[in-house]
Amino acid sequence: MILVQKSIIAYQYVLARKTGGKFLLRIEDTDSTRFVPDSVDDLISSLSWTGLSFDEGPGKDESLGPFYQSERTKIYKEHVDKLINDGNAYRCFCTSERLQQIRDKAQQSGKGVAYDRHCFYLSQKEIDQKISEGTPFTVRLKTPEGVVTVNDLVYGIVEFNDKHIDDTILLKSDGYPTYHLANVIDDYLMRITHVLRGEEWLSSTPKHIILYKLFGWELPKFAHLPLLLNPDKTKLSKRLGNVKIKNFAEKGYLPETLINFVALLGWSPANSNKDIFTMEELISEFTIEHIGRSGSVVMIDKLDWLNKQHLLRKTKSKDGLKEIVNLLKTSVNETFGERLKSTKDEYRLEDEYLSNVIMTIKDRIRNVKEIPKLCEYFFVDPDYSSQDSRSLRKIISDDTLKSISNLILRKLSDLKIDESEFQIDNIKSIIQSIILQTGYKQREVMMSLRYIITGIKVGAGVAETMKTIGIETCLRRINKILESIDD
Structure with a gap:
């Protein structure tokens, strides 16, 4: 899970809770080239840490499952066969070399890259022969003529001409579906009512609407969220965007802070300049209508400031202070544990002392993890030679x-x-x-x-x-x- 995804997941969770719906976790694992070992465990662990508990998904209620797309290939093939039989999709036997030639030619002519439907015009005899010979093939959507209208909850009415909609691949040559096919089928079968995703998927939404209509299914509501930007207004760099959630936890950020932070990346409350939100407050005040259309700048200084505010909040309650003490105890043990254990200063690893340290320094820190590094004099004698x-x-x-x-x-x-x-x-x-x-x-x-x-x-x-x-x-x-x- 990365920061960019986290902002969308936070909105999905809050919206589900606000509307009395369910929050589902589906694992999109049909692209073997992007498979990362232990990624699912990391994802579930991250959701647990942030408090975004899913109602249905792997290991939970699986009445709408299976929730791994790699286990749903039979379902996808059945729907693709229907599209082919109805004349709304076709097998494409083109080699990668031919497809590259099409791309090169399109670039030279200054036109957009679009498949030329070469395989759509194959006879049934030619198709049967290629299948019998074991020629690899994909399955492409036959894009219908006309304008496709997207009614987006953030961007409003957006129209797409069929000339700008390619005959996209629905089923890859390895038998696995593309995102376009799998998500449409799964969203419908899993009763998804709202599709929230990044702005970059807006141009693909016409393909999805076409599929919904070809299957005779009711459309969900679409909401595309604006891009996240670097401070210089360029698209969020991988250096920052691909920071895993567990890295934020390791750096001492509180889960409340991260959820609060990503919620404000594109959304703002209706009639308030308020910045500090608990999960309950986010659920109460969140509306899709107040998601902006312009990209949001990711400011780490704002994240640090929010962390300080949530830290101060926690110190005002017994349970909150105990949570902070436990975080500090882990850091102090890692840094000074060996030096303090079995000495007269071992009491500095105990809850009462750590609580006193927090209350003493709380107004001057942004992060509990800073205390052992910046305030080591609370635990060991100063290094006067530094x-x-x-x-x-x-x-x-x-x-x-x-x-x-x-x-x-x-x-x-x-x-x-x-x-x-x-x-x-x-x-x-x-x-x-x-x-x-x-x-x-x-x-x-x-x-x-x-x-x-x-x-x-x-x-x-x-x-x-x-x-x-x-x-x-x-x-x-x-x-x-x-x-x-x-x-």
């Missing part, structure tokens, strides 16, 4: 750092007698008293303390950080700085 740390140290004089370290050490040591007094307000009072006592500017004091406690220039509030990592850790880091200055 480039960031050395850069900060250069702007703090030895005298200033030593004076502030000694003062904060003495004041915190007094608090250690009663650790219950090690609270944010008391820590802030101590910092303020140091500023008043020394005459140092507030920036000098805060910068020195941030260096001692975190080793880097930016982060959450100093007092809040000190409270979270604990008084013992603060005292140890202060002593370490004093030792380095004395040395």
